[in-house]
Amino acid sequence: MDRLQHLRVPIMIVLTALAGFVIFLVLRPAPASPGIIVTLRPTPAETPTPIPVSAILVYVSGAVKHPDVYSLSIGSIVKDAMNAAGGPAVDADLDRINLAAALSDGMQVHFPHLGEVVPAPGASSGESALPGAPIDINTATLEQLDALPGIGPAIAQRIIDYRQANGPFTALDQIKEVKGIGDALFEKIKDLITVGP
Numbered sequence: 001m002d003r004l005q006h007l008r009v010p011i012m013i014v015l016t017a018l019a020g021f022v023i024f025l026v027l028r029p030a031p032a033s034p035g036i037i038v039t040l041r042p043t044p045a046e047t048p049t050p051i052p053v054s055a056i057l058v059y060v061s062g063a064v065k066h067p068d069v070y071s072l073s074i075g076s077i078v079k080d081a082m083n084a085a086g087g088p089a090v091d092a093d094l095d096r097i098n099l100a101a102a103l104s105d106g107m108q109v110h111f112p113h114l115g116e117v118v119p120a121p122g123a124s125s126g127e128s129a130l131p132g133a134p135i136d137i138n139t140a141t142l143e144q145l146d147a148l149p150g151i152g153p154a155i156a157q158r159i160i161d162y163r164q165a166n167g168p169f170t171a172l173d174q175i176k177e178v179k180g181i182g183d184a185l186f187e188k189i190k191d192l193i194t195v196g197p
Contacts, residue, residue: 056105060085063092063111077102081109089113096134096191134194137175138168148189155180169195 055071058081065086072080079099088094093114103109112134135144137159145156155178162178169175172195176186 056103056107058084058103058105059108061108061110062116063089063113065089072103075102078109082111134192136196137172137193138163138196148192150185150188151181171195 055073056076057069058072058076059069060081061067064082065088067085070081070084072084077099078097078101081103082088082099088111091114093112093116096112097109135148137145140159142153142156142160145151145159146153148156151159158178158180159175163169172190172193173186174195175181175189175193176183
């Protein structure tokens with residue numbers, strides 16, 4: 001009996017410890033559930049893709065039904081600009097303009113009226129020669145003269161030298177006095193040139 005009493009104390013200690021452990025397991029807070037860890041990666045800055053230019057702006061003036069600035073597709077020609085402006089006016093002189101000339105952004109196309117004298121753009125104006133518009137051979141630059149059919153840089157320089165030596169041209173056919181410009185070449189360019197007002 002003494003022996004059983006003697007074992008009672010260690011058994012009570014073991015049972016108490018075991019009960020404490022069970023209570024600890026029951027009462028302890030549940031471990032936090034591992035959350036989903038989301039790693040945010042910075043998105044690379046999107047490189048803007050260049051927007052392809054699909055239209056040009058052209059100012060259409062003169063003998064058309066609705067002169068204005070029009071948006072035309074790339075590759076358009078002067079005839080497209082005329083049609084965008086409602087077509088030619090009744091007094092349009094279409095023989096003096098090249099309807100097949102290509103257009104570029106920011107260009108002005110002037111459709112002359114019958115009998116209208118269209119001066120060439122001044123060299124300092126920053127405008128390019130209009131397709132088919134007659135150029136004033138008294139004020140035209142070397143580049144403008146060179147753009148005429150059959151006139152290269154050498155003949156263009158001769159025209160400039162001629163007007164510097166002899167004064168301004170007073171009649172269109174006077175240009176035939178420039179070396180290299182004969183009757184055949186004059187026929188090609190006579191509708192594309194003017195001697196001004």
